[in-house]
Amino acid sequence: MEWLMSVSVAVIAVAFVLFVIYSISIFISIKKTMVNIYATVEDLKGEMEGVKKETEQLLHxxxxxxxxxxxxSNSLNSVFDAAEDLGQTFQHVNQSVKKVSYAVSKQAxxxxxxxxxxxxxGNVILxxxxxxxxxxxxxxxxxxxTVTSRGE
Structure with a gap:
């Protein structure tokens, strides 16, 4: 039974070595991924800084x-006010013309x-x-x- 114990310990040792080797390859792969993520974040940080500057310029x-x-718009308000005053003036002139026209028509x-x-x-005189x-x-x-006939 001793040999079974030795074989079991050897199997456990081999399994542990395989586990350590596999874990090391995973950690190396994770390290590479983390380096890539760090580089991507740094690039993204630079791009975000550029976007931030452009956004600020656009906002300004x-x-x-x-x-x-x-x-x-404020300048145009005075133009529209003047146009409104002109419209009211035309309305007053129009009303005055109507009154005069009515008075002339009535008097006529x-x-x-x-x-x-x-x-x-007037016709008789003419x-x-x-x-x-x-x-x-x-x-x-x-x-x-008469003068021409006498002079002949």
Missing amino acids: KTNRLADDIQHK DEQSEQVAQAVKW EFWSKWQAKKAEKAAKAES
Whole structure:
């Protein structure tokens, strides 16, 4: 039975040696993985620093753009206020024109008969004046023809 004990101890020793060798290869593999992870984290840290700087620059540009837009918006407010005032002025002018037009129309309606009479009298006067001019021209033509017929 002694030999069984020796064989068992030898098997245990071989198993322990295999376990140690296997564990060492695992630890070496873990060390390589950790070195790769460290290198990746360092690269990522550098890239994150670059992204951080770009993000800060973008944030500053965005803030400047927002300030510029705010300034221009405030400038446009005065333009819109002026346009609103102009619209109100046109509205007042339009109302004034309507009032004047209504007053003129009302007065024209009230005085339309007087205007019609004035137009009739104007036509009569023009007719008399035309007839007077025609008679005057006729007398002048007769006088001229009399003078020319005597001088012959």
